[in-house]
Structures are given as structure tokens and as C-alpha cells.
Amino acid sequence: MTTTPKSASHVPQAEGAEAPDEELKFAIPGDRRIEAANAITSRSMARRLPQLIRRSLALGWQVDRTAVIALLAVQVLSGVLEAFGLMATTGAIKPLITSSHISGDQLRSAAPSLSVLTGAIGLRALLGIASTSLSARLAPRISREAELKLLDAATQAELCAYDNPGYNDRWDAADRGVEVSRDLLTQAQYILAASASLIASACVLTAVHPVLLPLLILAALPKGVASVRAARISYIASLATSRDRRLLGMLRWYLVDKQTADQVRSGTMAPFLLSKYRTTGARIDEATDRATWRSARISLIGGAAGGVAHAVVWAALALLVSAGQISVAALGTAFLALGRVSAGLDGIAGYGAQLFRTGMYLDDWADFIDEAGGHRIDRGPQAPAAPIVVRADNITFQYPSADRPALDDVSLEVRRGEVVALVGENGSGKTTLSKILSALYLPDHGAVTWDGTDTRDLNAHATWARVAVVPQSYANWPLSARENITLGQPTEEGDAAVLAAAHAAGADDVIDDLRSGLNTLLAKEWWGGQELSGGQWQRIALARAFHRPAGLLVLDEPTAALDPRAEHRIFTGLRRLAADRAVVMVTHRLTNVTIADRIVVLDKGRIIQHGTPDQLLAQHDGLFRELWDLQNERTGRVPAQGGPDEGASPNQPALF
Template sequence: MIDNAGPVAMDRPPNLSPGRYGAMTRSAIRLIRRTSPKEAALTFGLEALIALSIPLQLLLVRWVIGRVVGVGGQTTLGEIVVPIIAIFAVFALTRILLAVAMGLRLVLPKLVSYAATEMLAAKAAALPLPVIEAPDTRTRLAQAQRDIEWRPLRMCADLILLVSSGVTIAGLLVLLVVVQPVLAVFVVVAYALMLRRTAGAMHAIYTYFVTSMDRDRKLSYLSTLMADIDAAKEVRCFGLADVLLGRLRLLQADSVTDLRSVGRQWARRYLIGGLWTAVMGACGLVYTLWQYSLGSMTLGAAVAAVGALLFLIIQGHQFASSAGRFYENAVFVENFWWFMDLPAAPTGTKAAPSGDGAHVTLDGVSFTYPGSDRPVLVDVSMEVRPGEIVALVGENGAGKTTLAKLLCGLYEPDTGAVRWNGRDLSDIDAARLRENVSVVFQDFVRYQLPARDNIVFGDVTALSDEPRMVAAAREAGAHDFVSVLPDGYDTVLGPEFAGAHEPSVGQWQRVALARAMFRQAPLMILDEPSAALDGRAEHDLFAGLARAAPDQAVMVISHRMSSVQMADRIYVLKDGRIVEEGRHAELMDRDGAYAELFALHAASGLGDGP
């Protein structure tokens, strides 16, 4: 949302009314002022002063000519020295102001870009997970992230030109009103018609950028996919390059076709507006010469008027071009403030989790993802007590990971309740809840940062606790390979940067486990924690869990049946419902859903067998 203009729908052309132009301009200024109010004020103040130098110098030229011609043609040298000195003083001062302004022109756009990047990242981190996962939010965020490196730079540069040209035009119009008011009428009429034609072109450009956001996101995805390190193996093994390139070219062809149409509209409208301005300027020059021939204007006034008309033609075209480029960036401005105005998740308004440990219960919990009509969880009831290792098993798509998100407070159940030591999570501050939860998701993040950061990020309040970091790495089985890296725990992990080390999949998983263990939270949730570990490492992991935190409540989500046999209690999730619970031996004796899963895994070599 931008000021009084609402967010623009991406599936329909926007209405670019004069009110919306004003709203977008205010939004751009709002972003610039948020960055550095003093430097912004100084930059635009200097630009305004520099812009006024043109009409001021024309006035001084009129003065000089008037002194040179004099009354009856008699003029002394002393009478023209002062205005000549004044002209050079204005010129020198303009050069000084321009030198200062050049430095600000270089710095201010970069400051805006950096500030916008920081604001966007902070806002994304503060939004509730359902909001950040919404398709519309993802599209707008992706577009803003792509544009944020260069759009603010261009936006600032074009806004500076708009201010400079606008002030110059205003000053020249005042000059014309002084020397010959009729000429000012010529210019105002010419500008009105030119801006009307230009506005249509700007609308076409703006519409193109708004309606192509989703397509641009697909283009970005395809091009990124072909260069992505993680996707590189499959792209080559399955020979996907030609298929992906074909789809990329089709989208590009559609984009270019639309852009060419917009380009033709812009060229046609700009040409007509420019020719009309030239015609009106020529009429103004003819009118000026006619008035001078009649003796209605002095030579100085005529020269000043002609100079003003010529400058107005140039400044008018510059103003129109800058306005067109500026409103190309309006899509970025709208996306940015639409995203920034989304309500962040409330923090600090509710109580912290009570009690020393974590006794977590789910009572009749059901959940459906926003935009879907298929429930993921239906009437789920279960509990995890302090000191217990509870396992949740089931086939893919059964709802196991969704349940983990509910326990982390990332989603709220549609019906039922999730309770922490008897208190409903809806009455607990989400941020404080997460301080008491440690989690390893199935798609855990591989931070392209030093190994120590990959571990201590588990608890940002203890980033410098070296002994605790090493202890967590030992418990997760990560210390042995991290300690022998070239720079030990200071070695950058991942393929992104030169000189970094790329761990194996299993080693990455151990690092993620170390991060979770470093947190030392009352509740630990492990989603497929041993998917990339061998049998011995898997056994050591669960033995380490019980040894490292005997009072910790642990929930293990897994499809590997060998991972859950030592759990204190096992829940079987099928089609979003709990269908069985008990210990391994009890569930095997019942010969139900758990026994069937175990047998299937044993037969396929994924489990240890009964």
C-alpha cells in the first residue's frame, strides 16, 4: 500500500490517475527520507539552487544587454562591469554547488539501496510464516529482491532530475511572465499537451511492469535453476538444459513482444509530444521577434525570452524522459511499501512459556493450509513429556512436518489446542515460545558461512560460547570432521565462496544437529534427523540425545523405522490422523499400521526388520 493508493493487483492493468502519480512520488520520497533525511534534504536543496541558476543567468544577460545598449546607445564600461561580474559569480557558485551535488548524487542512491535492502530483509524475517508463504507475497518479494540492487539507484537519479528540471522550468516560466506573459501561456499549453501524451506512454510502461511480475519471477527461476549448484547434477544427468532453455525462450519471447508494443506506444507518443512542443516553441520565437520588431520588447528582454524558450524545450524533454523512467520504478516502490506495510507478527504482547521443562500436548488439533480445502491434520491428540523421546512416523504427506510447524508456533491450529505445560500456545508469545524450542527441519538451512556460525546460530545469545559449541558438535558427531578443516571452526562451508569447504550431505546434517543441540532448549524437534546418516551414526545420535539432555522433551519425525525403535512412545500418523500409539514392541504385537510400515521398510532394506 502506498499512501492513499491501494496495492496494485498483478492480474489487471492499474489505473494511473494523477492522484496515483502523486502517491507514488510521495512513496519514493518516503523511502529516500527514511534512508538519510539530512543528505536527502541537502541533495535536493542543492539541485534546486543549481536549477535556478539558468533563469537567473538569463535575467543577468538581459541586464547586461540593457546596460550595453543603454539609453540612446551611450554606455560606459563601468556600467556593464557589475552585471558581468554578477554573471560570472553566479556561474562560479553554480560550479561549486554542482561539485558538492555530484558527490551526493553518488552516495545518496547507494544509501537508499542499502537501506531498502536492510528494511526488506528485516520485514521478511518479522512476518508470520503463513503470510511469507502466500503466493502473492512471494511474487512481490521476489520482484523487490531482484530490483533492489538497481531500482533505488535509478529512482533517486531520476527524481533528482525531475526536481532539477521542474525547478528550472518554474524559474523560466517566472522569467517569461516578467518579460512577456503571452509566451508563458504558449509554454504552459505546450507542456500540458506534451505531458498528456507522455502520461499515456508512462501508463503503458507501468502496466507492462506490473502485469509481467509473475512472468519475470518464472524467468528468474528458470535461469537460476540452470545455474544452481544443487540442481546442476540433475540438469546434466536428465539432459534438462534444452527443455529449460526452450521454456526460458518462450517466456522471453512473450516478454519482448509485450515490451516492443510498449516501446512503439512510447515512441509514438513521445514523438507527437516532442513535435508539438517544437511547434509551440517555434511559434513563441516568431511571436518574440514580432514583438521586438514592433518595439514592444527591448533587445535584452527578447534575448532573455528566446533563451528561456530554448531552455524550456530542452528541460521539457528532460522532464518528460525522467518522469517516464521514474514511473518505471514505481512498480518497485509499490511492491516495497506494499510488503513493508504488511502486519508483522506481534511480539512481547503475551506471556512467556511457564515451567522449567516442556510438557507439550495436542488436543483434537486440525489444520488446513491457507488456500487449500484439504485438511492436513485431523483431530490429532498426543503429548511429549520432559525426559521423553517421542517418535512420529508415517508415510510421506501424512502431515508430520506440518505438526512440527504447529509445535514451533509457526502456524495456529484451525480447531483444537496445542498446550505448553497446560497453557494454550495462543496465549503464549510466539517469539518467546521459539526461544524454548530447538528444531532441525527436513530442509534445514546450509549457511554459506563459517562452521562456527552454522552451529552457534542455534542460540544467538551465546555466539561466543566456544566450549558449548564444541560440546554440541561432539554430541552431533560433527567435531571430528570440522576440527580438521583448514581453518577449523572458522572454515567457511558450502560451495558459494572461494576457499570454502563443501561438506557431504551427511556432514551437513551433523552440523544442523549440532546447531539444534547448541540451543539447549526444553523441547527439541528433529524432522528426519538421520536421513543422511549411516546405521552406526544413527544409533550414536539417539544415544547422544538421551545422554546430552536427560530432562529434554524430544520429538523425532522419521520415515526410517530403525530410527524410532528406542523411542519412549511412537505415534503413527496416517492421512492426517493418529491411528496408533505405543512402544515399538507393543505396536509390533498389534500387527497394525506400524507393523505394516516396519515390515515394508525391513523388506526394502530401510529398517532393521522385526
């Protein structure tokens, strides 16, 4: 997501004039999907349809093989029955039209053919019901399987993917593929049914007269080509409006989410945000209307051309009858077969266009699964033990689209049993450094090693199993209190380990107050759970970190929501917890860093100071001492009228 000026002009502003606000706009570097969609042709669709049918059957095969086999058998049998029914039509008509009066003998002669025809119609109706039922059974399972594959691929992407402006858009496109995946098999099944009907009818029609089939195929081409082009226009319109649809979703979130609801009201922002929503929606409507009109125009031209072509076919049929090339009885069969062939060709063209469009969305889904949005984790196979030494050597890291590196030539070492505090002003790189040390990010340059092994060579998931992180924004999982601490990964000690971690985090008091203890669901009340305050959730978040296996412990502003008593409890027990862990602590509360063995001070992505608390406090011209003094400075008093407050102490803090 990027911002662009409302005006494309870069003409210098006149003196005193205000520059226009930048507009919110999603930009995806290297995205060429619209160009690729424009290259779609009828020929490419004809080549692609068999691949898409195979893909739909393959997805169905993964979820229910028996149902797929049954569906294919139903389609084949339905085609065979249709051919028998059409052939029986001639046998049923011929005895009945030999004279103006129908005798009993004529009816008896037609009876076998009528029986075959009636039986074929009845069985095909039953097979149609079976086909619909099988499709209804498979469709939701295919959609769920597609979504599971997508979710699995998303968890296999590097964390830095979320900082890439194109990742979320590719996710949205892939998610659209999941939405339409339930239609994939249904559309493929319709094409198979139309194909089976077409083949059966074509065989009968060719038996009536060979010239009829090629004429009818030519008659169906205009409508088929029009359907492909209309599908392409619809898909391109969907791509072109995808960024604005994402923008609508974001605006909707800001308008209604609980986190911003108070500020929308207190800032009286609703009319302003709604106007942006309407403006964005109008752009989507305009693009959609253009695409709809173009599709309708193409479909109209295709339908008109197809009508003329069908008139030619029927004229040819009339000429064949008048010339005696086909009998009157065969004419009835030809009429039925022509209708079936025409319907089959229209079905293949129409459903083929729908399947082709669905297939384009499925391509986005398949591409995401193959590449995890272009950011699939690709690291080494080694599984590390709990590290004794975590070391960063001259690392540099820059976020996509950032103006400067978040970290620039940083070197640092953290050992088991010690606490290292990262200090600095906002944007100095503290949180980024903690994520790189814990192997959530990989550096652009330099290396981070765990006991001498580069994190690029370590199995990512095995490495993270040795990491415990309490981030600034911790997750409030809608799970039980026990699962919120174990994260679904209990140890052999069971609840004893859970309660020990809760005690160390000060969360034992929280658990004691829950209605069902560790079994209590922690979720919003309308999910049937029990809600916690921000400070209570922070204790749970600390407990889940303390419950993790020994390794690297990262605490990023770990007590921001805690009261002084709870905060004191955490820091007095941190030294004991650090005995079998390497601890990295990120905080702005400098009074808390006095428990650290070493303090690292960052400024604009570089380490500018490093030492013990006493050493850095002794450096009066250093940034750490400056920040320390600012946090501990208390100047100014509330003045009385004409002089100082009566009875006020000279050191009393000012009240603002």
C-alpha cells in the same frame, strides 16, 4: 505457483486420446496491480509527485541528513543564481545594442552585468558538480537501507507465507522496488533542479511580459501527458511479464544448479528445458515489443503536438516585439528564459514520469514492508519458559490450494523428558505436525499450547528461542564451524558448550579434522572455505540443535545421511539429551523408534495409532506393524540356472 492446462477447453477427451500436459504458470489470487496501474492519469501523477519527492528525501534523511540538507541548499542557491544570471542578461545586452559601434563606455556599462552573468554561470557549474556528488553519495545508501527494510520485513512474515502462491510474487515486486530505489533521489533531485530553474526563469519571463508564461506552460502539456502515459505503459508491461520473468529464473536455476546438474546431463534434458526457456522468453519479448511500440507512438504524438504549441509561443513573441511590447534587449533575455522554462517543463514532465514509474515500484516495496507480503507475524507478547507440556488439541491445518487438510482433528501431548516418535507414510502429516508443535505454523482450527498458553498468545521469536529443529533439509551456512553450531548466539559457557554439543552429535571428529578447528570457514572452496560431506554436515546440524537452550527438540529424519556407527551413537545418547527437553522425532527408519516412549502413527492427516513400541508391534493388523514388517522383510534369492544357488542359505537376501 499453479499449473494450468495448455488448452482452456474442458471438452472431454476422446477415447484413447491423451490429455494435454499442464503448463507452469504463476497465479496470484486477488492481485489487482495491473488494474490499478491502468487507472493512472496525468492528474494523479501531478498529485503524486510531491509525495514521491518527500519519500525520496525521507529515505535520504534516514541515511545521511547532512547530505540531504546540503542537496536542498544547492538546489535553492542554483535557482537563485539562475534568476540573477537571466536578469543580468538584459543589463549586459542593452548597452551593447544601442549603436552599431561598441565604445569603451558601453563596455564599462555592461561590465557589472557581465560579471554577474559570468559569476552566476561559474557558481552554477560548481553547484551542479556538488549536486551530482551528493546524489552519488546518497543513492547506494538509500538502496541498501531499502533492502535492509525489505529483508527485515521478510523475516517478520509467518512461515506459512512461503506456501501462499502470491507471497513470492509480491516479494519479487518489492525487490524490484529496492532495485529502483537508488534512482529515486536522483530523479527527485533532477525534478528539484528543473523546478528551481523553471521558477527562476518563469519569474524573469513574467517580468518580460505576463502572457508568455501561460502560453509556454500550455505548450509543455502535450509532451508531459505523453510522458505519463508512456511511463504507465512501461510499468504495466513490467507487471504483465513479471510472472514469466520469474519462470525464466526458475528454469535457469534448474539448468545450472549443482543439485540438478547431474540429472540434466544424465537425462539429456538440456534441449527440452532450453526450449521452454526460449518459449517463455518469446512471450516476454512479444509483450515488451507491444509496450515499446505503444510508448513510441504516444511519445511521437506528444512531441508533434508540443512542437506546434512551441511554434505558437515563438509567433507570439515575434508579435510582441513588432508591437513594441518588449524591447530588443528584453528579447534576448526572453529567448534565454523561454529556453530555460521549456527545458524546465520538459524536465519536470520527463523526470516526473520516470519518478512516477519508480514510485509505483516503491509502492510495492512499501506495501510489502507494511504487511510483510500480507503475512506479518501478529501474535501475543508473552515470552515462554522451556515448556513442560506441549499439547495439540483438535488441530486442523490445510496448505493453500491443497485439496485436503494436511492435519485433521489431531490431538497430541509431548512432555519434558520423553521422546515421542511420529511415524507414517509420505504425506501423512508428520513434518507439518512437528512444525505446528514448534510454533512455526499456527493451526487453522484447534490450539497448540505450551504449558497451557496458546502459541497464538506467545511472542513468536521468544518461542522459537526455545525450539531446536533438525529439518530434513538443513542449512549449510557459509560460516565458521563455531558459528554453524551456535548460530551466532553463543552461551556463557562458550566453546565448552559448543564442544559438548558436537560430542553429543558425533561432530567432534569432524571438528578435529578441520584445518583450523572451530575457526574453520565451512563453505565451498571458491569462497575460501572447507567443504564437508553430507554426513558431516548432518552431524553439524545435530550439534546446533543440541547447543540450543532447553525446550522442544524436533528431529526430522535426523540420521538420514549418517553411517550406521554414527547413527547408533546419536540414538544411544538421545535419552540423556531428552532429560531436560521434550523431544519429537520424525523418521521412516522404524528400528530407530524403539527408543521412543510413545509412537504416534499418522495416515492422511489423522492419528490412527498411539502407544509404546511394544504395544504397536503387538497390533498385527495395524499400520505400524505392517510398515515394520515391510522394512524388515527379506524374501527371494538369486536363482541359479534351473534351481537355487549352490551353497545359498534359505534366508539369504536377494541381490538385484
